[in-house]
Amino acid sequence: MSDSNGQAVHAAALDTFPRLLMHHAAVRPNRPAMREKEYGIWQTYTWAEVAQNVRAIACGLAELGFKRGDRLAIIGDNRPRLYWSVAACQCLGGIPVMLYQDAVAQEMAYVLQDAEIRFAVVEDQEQVDKMLEILPDVPFLAHVIYDDPRGLRHYTQSLLMGLDSLQEAGRIHDRNHTDFLDAEIDKGAGDDISVMLYTSGTTGKPKGVCQTHGAFIAAAQGAMQVDGLTDGEDILSYLPMAWVGDHLFSFAQAMVAGFTINCPESGETVMTDLREIGPTYYFAPPRVFENLLTQVMIRMEDATALKRKLFHHFLGVAQRCGADILDGKPVSTGDRLQYWLGNLLVFGPLKNVLGMSRIRVAYTAGAAIGPDLFRFYRSIGVNLKQFYGQTETCAYVCLQPDGQIKFDSVGKPAPFVEVKLAHNGEILVKGPMLLKAYYKRPDATAESINADGYFMTGDAGFFDAEGHLKIIDRAKDVGKLTDGSMFAPNYIENKLKFFQHIKEAVTFGSGRDYVTAFINIDLEAVGNWAERQGMAYSGYTDLASQSKVYDLIRDCVEKVNADLAADPKMSGSQIKRFLILHKELDADDGELTRTRKVRRNFVAERYAVLIDALFSGRKIQHIETVVKYEDGREGRVSADLRIEEAKTFAPQAAKRAA
Amino acid sequence: MMMNDIAQAAHAQEQANGRRVGDVILDLQNISLSFGGVKALTNISFNVREHEIRSIIGPNGAGKSSMLNVMNGVYHPQEGRIMFRGEERRKMDPHVAAAQGIARTFQNIALFKGMSVLDNIMTGRNLKMKCNMLQHALFWGRAQEEEIEHRMKVEEVIEFLEIQSIRKTPVGRLPYGLQKRVELGRALAAEPSLLLLDEPMAGMNVEEKQDMCRFILDVNDQFGTTIVLIEHDMGVVMDISDRVVVLDYGKKIGDGAPDEVKNNPEVIAAYLGTSH
Numbered sequence: 056m057s058d059s060n061g062q063a064v065h066a067a068a069l070d071t072f073p074r075l076l077m078h079h080a081a082v083r084p085n086r087p088a089m090r091e092k093e094y095g096i097w098q099t100y101t102w103a104e105v106a107q108n109v110r111a112i113a114c115g116l117a118e119l120g121f122k123r124g125d126r127l128a129i130i131g132d133n134r135p136r137l138y139w140s141v142a143a144c145q146c147l148g149g150i151p152v153m154l155y156q157d158a159v160a161q162e163m164a165y166v167l168q169d170a171e172i173r174f175a176v177v178e179d180q181e182q183v184d185k186m187l188e189i190l191p192d193v194p195f196l197a198h199v200i201y202d203d204p205r206g207l208r209h210y211t212q213s214l215l216m217g218l219d220s221l222q223e224a225g226r227i228h229d230r231n232h233t234d235f236l237d238a239e240i241d242k243g244a245g246d247d248i249s250v251m252l253y254t255s256g257t258t259g260k261p262k263g264v265c266q267t268h269g270a271f272i273a274a275a276q277g278a279m280q281v282d283g284l285t286d287g288e289d290i291l292s293y294l295p296m297a298w299v300g301d302h303l304f305s306f307a308q309a310m311v312a313g314f315t316i317n318c319p320e321s322g323e324t325v326m327t328d329l330r331e332i333g334p335t336y337y338f339a340p341p342r343v344f345e346n347l348l349t350q351v352m353i354r355m356e357d358a359t360a361l362k363r364k365l366f367h368h369f370l371g372v373a374q375r376c377g378a379d380i381l382d383g384k385p386v387s388t389g390d391r392l393q394y395w396l397g398n399l400l401v402f403g404p405l406k407n408v409l410g411m412s413r414i415r416v417a418y419t420a421g422a423a424i425g426p427d428l429f430r431f432y433r434s435i436g437v438n439l440k441q442f443y444g445q446t447e448t449c450a451y452v453c454l455q456p457d458g459q460i461k462f463d464s465v466g467k468p469a470p471f472v473e474v475k476l477a478h479n480g481e482i483l484v485k486g487p488m489l490l491k492a493y494y495k496r497p498d499a500t501a502e503s504i505n506a507d508g509y510f511m512t513g514d515a516g517f518f519d520a521e522g523h524l525k526i527i528d529r530a531k532d533v534g535k536l537t538d539g540s541m542f543a544p545n546y547i548e549n550k551l552k553f554f555q556h557i558k559e560a561v562t563f564g565s566g567r568d569y570v571t572a573f574i575n576i577d578l579e580a581v582g583n584w585a586e587r588q589g590m591a592y593s594g595y596t597d598l599a600s601q602s603k604v605y606d607l608i609r610d611c612v613e614k615v616n617a618d619l620a621a622d623p624k625m626s627g628s629q630i631k632r633f634l635i636l637h638k639e640l641d642a643d644d645g646e647l648t649r650t651r652k653v654r655r656n657f658v659a660e661r662y663a664v665l666i667d668a669l670f671s672g673r674k675i676q677h678i679e680t681v682v683k684y685e686d687g688r689e690g691r692v693s694a695d696l697r698i699e700e701a702k703t704f705a706p707q708a709a710k711r712a713a
Numbered sequence: 714m715m716m717n718d719i720a721q722a723a724h725a726q727e728q729a730n731g732r733r734v735g736d737v738i739l740d741l742q743n744i745s746l747s748f749g750g751v752k753a754l755t756n757i758s759f760n761v762r763e764h765e766i767r768s769i770i771g772p773n774g775a776g777k778s779s780m781l782n783v784m785n786g787v788y789h790p791q792e793g794r795i796m797f798r799g800e801e802r803r804k805m806d807p808h809v810a811a812a813q814g815i816a817r818t819f820q821n822i823a824l825f826k827g828m829s830v831l832d833n834i835m836t837g838r839n840l841k842m843k844c845n846m847l848q849h850a851l852f853w854g855r856a857q858e859e860e861i862e863h864r865m866k867v868e869e870v871i872e873f874l875e876i877q878s879i880r881k882t883p884v885g886r887l888p889y890g891l892q893k894r895v896e897l898g899r900a901l902a903a904e905p906s907l908l909l910l911d912e913p914m915a916g917m918n919v920e921e922k923q924d925m926c927r928f929i930l931d932v933n934d935q936f937g938t939t940i941v942l943i944e945h946d947m948g949v950v951m952d953i954s955d956r957v958v959v960l961d962y963g964k965k966i967g968d969g970a971p972d973e974v975k976n977n978p979e980v981i982a983a984y985l986g987t988s989h
Contacts, residue, residue, distance in 0.1 A: 323878035
């Protein structure tokens with residue numbers, strides 16, 4: 056992305072992240088590399104400071120005996136010092152392994168064993184306690200380094216060490232062996248493994264995906280090309296570090312482009328922090344956008360009549376022409392004028408409240424986004440786009456180019472990426488961003504990369520007329536009903552989840568006569584609705600069982616049925632019977648992955664009685680479930696669940712009903 | 714010589730911060746308090762040691778809150794002596810007690826409902842502010858520096874109690890459990906050496922109680938603050954206290970380590986119930 060010759064020559068050597076870091080420290084030493092809100096103030100670290108800190112951590116690790124190829128576990132929220140640890144580990148030719156910080160200890164034990172972790176850098180007492188708990192299962196764990204010493208003063212275990220002391224030791228080491236670290240960085244090569252990311256494991260045990268420096272750098276460069284990213288971008292880093300997306304946006308792209316990452320003060324302050332930073336480049340999974348919109352709508356309902364009127368009037372204008380204005384399409388002068396006024400009175404202030412005033416590019420991925428939701432953000436002038444990718448491809452396969460945005464596609468193949476479809480509709484990809492291997496799993500590696508070097512994504516999809524890729528479902532989840540019509544569970548569930556009252560849905564139908572669904576209501580949205588209806592309820596279980604709520608949800612299900620009836624391929628898979636679950640599906644109970652995707656098989660097994668009831672025509676079914684609290688204790692929830700029927704539509708009748 | 718200095722410094726550090734119970738700092742001797750004809754406290758003696766967590770338990774109306782009010786000078790007992798750090802205290806006013814490093818929270822939350830969390834905690838710094846009102850009003854000279862210093866302390870408290878997300882929220886809009894936490898924050902902002910907590914966990918659910926327990930233990934551990942605590946939840950009291958004193962009808966009926974108190978037949982009869 057360099058313009059001058061001098062930089063181009065230099066760029067050839069910038070093939071690892073440590074080299075990129077040292078490059079930025081030399082070229083833009085005083086530009087902010089990271090900010091973190093602490094004590095109510097945004098504290099800034101320049102590239103030069105980051106480089107110094109990374110050096111200190113790296114040398115400290117070396118002093119402890121960290122060797123090339125060693126794996127370093129990194130567990131915690133998005134803290135600058137944890138990002139530094141990633142870079143420090145890479146400086147020494149080690150492989151950082153990030154873990155989801157909210158995982159319970161036993162889940163962590165598997166990854167620590169699999170990756171044979173000897174060194175771990177963790178955030179605080181909570182994570183230290185988890186490490187100590189699983190120590191008997193992970194006997195080779197020799198060093199646990201913690202960032203925040205609070206509450207740890209009386210811990211006497213010899214394997215514990217503060218990151219401050221480690222850095223201090225590192226600084227001394229660096230002074231005494233001035234050439235050591237530079238020599239280590241020189242030993243690195245572009246096709247070394249730069250990071251190991253564990254797949255969240257929708258099925259089976261998690262696998263460690265080994266990615267090289269080259270893969271992530273290529274993915275970052277491609278994205279920079281498409282969106283014209285510069286070193287002036289600001290991004291909020293608030294998604295788990297263990298997730299490939301965060302590693303791409305907050306680490307790889309920031310390192311390649313040299314822009315600033317901002318770490319929120321705490322998990323609860325993200326919205327405030329977002330507003331204060333006003334990022335220019337933003338990523339959020341669809342549910343974050345959805346929560347924001349739900350909150351805005353709820354607050355608007357409590358606003359004065361005049362404000363409500365203004366809001367809805369200009370929202371109408373935005374829906375009519377906002378997206379076209381954003382895409383640079385021709386729009387009448389009258390509409391433009393109205394939109395300008397709307398921007399002044401409504402959209403501008405609204406974007407400001409949401410922290411989206413400065414956004415040039417916003418991305419969403421990970422799950423399908425509802426058309427209304429997508430349109431809403433684009434219509435108020437937020438350049439929201441979608442991409443497609445997975446851990447194995449550095450989250451980089453397809454991107455929506457500016458001006459060619461469709462809510463139901465994921466865009467065109469990104470630079471350097473080749474995409475083709477297998478005969479069964481499975482999406483195959485090839486490019487520099489592909490994984491090097493699954494850690495210690497040559498069988499899995501061989502299984503997922505075919506003879507021609509294409510990675511088999513496991514997703515089913517097709518290209519539309521303009522060459523945009525459309526994803527339907529997981530290839531293995533696409534099934535058939537007994538009458539032979541196609542059943543794509545995700546496709547239907549996404550349609551259900553687009554309704555604000557439905558938080559989660561799981562559909563069943565493969566090998567059955569008809570389709571049925573489990574529904575999780577959205578407590579906030581339905582709760583607010585119930586309040587306005589004057590309904591009393593004591594909590595989720597109570598609310599979910601009320602007949603008025605069933606009516607509300609049936610209405611949504613029937614709308615989805617009408618929608619499905621309109622699509623000749625899908626009309627056979629309309630939902631005939633459904634129930635509302637008595638508890639929210641939860642990652643702590645193993646029902647969702649840590650990235651909040653439904654673990655279909657697990658849910659089907661756990662609630663087998665409910666599925667039987669759905670398909671046997673029963674009207675009511677008792678269920679008792681064990682739930683796990685965050686601290687590991689268990690409790691029980693039981694309920695009698697009602698099962699209701701929903702209207703289905705003949706394919707021809709669809710238009711009238713919709 | 715060097716080594717010695719370092720060892721000494723380390724020792725001093727440990728003394729200042731550690732969970733090491735030290736000497737008696739507050740000694741209550743034969744305290745009796747009555748309001749007109751009502752005897753609230755009768756001839757009660759017990760002491761509080763430095764760095765310990767000392768609980769006062771007892772049925773409703775046993776005189777627990779009155780006891781706290783005696784400790785921080787709101788009530789003046791008719792009989793008895795109060796020794797604080799080796800000196801006898803006579804007719805002390807609450808603000809003098811506060812200046813001596815005694816802070817407290819209340820059974821019924823006593824915060825400024827319309828003010829933000831930040832401002833409420835800032836009021837805890839009141840006694841440490843040296844500039845006059847005019848300087849503060851003009852935000853001029855020394856006042857500016859002082860404000861920044863105090864804000865830093867307050868921010869440390871906010872981080873410690875993990876309430877960053879509600880920093881600017883008016884207290885009246887917060888749920889009860891968080892208001893209790895803010896009240897603790899205000900007490901902590903005064904950097905007390907003795908912290909009196911009047912039912913800090915009343916009306917909380919299990920999770921909130923666990924959080925509060927952790928904060929109390931952390932305060933005690935991190936800052937070495939001595940804590941006197943009134944609490945009804947026996948599980949909590951037995952878990953976190955070093956010593957427990959039991960009151961009933963204004964009289965002391967038990968005093969000692971949690972296990973001793975638990976097995977004291979008089980205490981069981983009066984408070985824990987005789988059924989078992």
